């Protein structure tokens with residue numbers, strides 16, 4: 548396993564770009580690492596605790612949804628292109644808010660950010676276990692590809708484990724078009740999920756898309772295909788893909804009878820109208836309204 552990056556052997560600098568540090572420079576990784584840091588790292592990186600996924604031999608990798616503050620004080624936007632989805636995010640409620648679960652996801656993120664080479668190697672090592680032969684890995688039960696270098700690490704990990712399938716929902720449309728799709732290994736597949744600030748870049752004629760509907764019935768009515776039987780249908784079944792929103796009352800109230808894609812279009816239209824009225828320019832990512 549490669550050693551932790553030091554100032555003498557600078558590692559990838561993507562942690563700097565991922566880190567959102569307010570008003571101060573980002574110190575190099577060695578300055579943030581402590582001697583006991585490895586001990587606090589997760590023993591296992593991939594989980595099969597999600598029963599819905601485990602029944603199909605799907606393991607998952609999770610990092611905090613939307614954003615998280617690392618123990619060293621840096622805040623990482625883990626879903627940089629989250630839009631309306633952040634207002635009804637399944638991964639910000641229920642069991643995801645249990646301290647043990649939150650801490651586990653934070654430890655995962657800290658490992659990936661603070662020691663990207665070590666994390667990548669640890670993931671490759673873990674995937675050599677026999678239990679992953681013929682199994683699938685969902686990248687990001689929560690979270691998203693938060694930087695290009697992190698995505699590149701995943702592409703190398705995927706290539707190192709040809710007997711395992713990998714898939715991910717993502718709202719990072721640009722990253723998908725520029726990196727993930729062009730360099731997609733044969734054992735990986737992606738689906739673009741709507742409800743993000745890059746939705747306007749999505750083209751159903753060339754993209755595989757997924758949308759979140761208020762309920763199961765509305766999926767079929769819209770000509771979408773439910774993945775309720777197996778999450779793998781998101782990448783293996785017919786497209787476009789639909790999924791029913793989680794039954795969380797406050798989220799259901801916010802979403803109403805629209806899909807995430809429709810909701811995001813409404814928000815985008817309102818923003819364009821405001822911009823036209825004021826003559827101001829608003830960055831694309833400002834659609835995250837939570």
Ligand code: SF4
Pocket residue numbers: 612613625626629630632633635636637638639688689690691718
């Ligand atoms: S991208 Fe997914 S995990 Fe992130 S905020 Fe949106 S719904 Fe939650």
